[in-house]
Amino acid sequence: MATTKIDRAQVADTALRLLNEVGLDGLTLRAIAKELGVQAPALYWHFKNKQALLDEMATVMYRRMAADGPPGADEPTWQDQLCAVNRALRAMLLSHRDGAKVYGGARFTGTDHAESLELYLGRMCQEGWELRDAVRAGTLAYAYTMGFVAEEQGSAPRPEERGEPFDVAARAERLAAYPLAAAAGPHLFTSYDERFEEGLTVLVAGIEATYRPHG
Structure with a gap:
């Protein structure tokens, strides 16, 4: 060479x-x-070692996601901001094969992410949130998105494969002895965009009911 x-x-x-x-x-x-x-x-x-490289790859992935500024910075409410951040995270992860595996658990090699975190936490604290609760809300949403995408990429790991249907009919035939499990297939392996948005709605409602300061 x-x-x-x-x-x-x-x-x-x-x-x-x-x-x-x-x-x-x-x-x-x-x-x-x-x-x-x-x-x-x-x-x-x-x-x-390879993990050090993965850390750098995750850092580059984040930088590309935030190239136009911290995701959600211009959203009118904290709810909209939280959703925007996690939509951007999901889109970034899906743009790379095994994106969730690379990104999850990586340690950033720079401080670029701190700008977004400071913005998010600052807004929440200004609205009366305790720092602990604001962090819990953010990490809960992050964990939801990471887990969702990990499962989603397990069915269609390559970016270009996203959207290809899982063979629900073959699964149902294989599970014929378990009718409810068989019938659950369409709800488990299709409509990922719809399910992600629905999950965000439920998550934000739960966060608001549990953590948001009242009074």
Whole structure:
């Protein structure tokens, strides 16, 4: 291979591109190095292991999501803001194969995310929320979105596969001895957009009833 000078940004960008082709399990440092035209050890100058690379990839994913400013910053209410943030998060995760797996549990390598967090928490606190409750509300919504997308991508892991129908009829036939479980198929494996929005509505109502200051 030719000697090529690379930097962290090149490695992360290449890794995200390959992610859509091979998935997280197939994303090896060797494969990334081959794509960049370098030997695998060259990557260790920038990332000590694969998890360090995943952290950088998640950071780049976030930066791209917030490229036009913190999601939800212009929304009129905290409810609208919370929904906008999580819609943006879901869209970003779905734009990458195994996006939820890469993003979940990653440790950001920069402080870019702090701007959005400060904005969100600042708004909530100004409206009378306790910091603890504002954090709980945000992390609850985040956990909902991450879990929803993880399940969604389990059925259609590639971005271009999103929307392809799960074979509900074959599932129902296989579960014929369990009529309710069989009939639940359409509610489990279709209408992801509708179900996500419905879940957000339920979640926000629960957050408001549980945490929002009254009086």
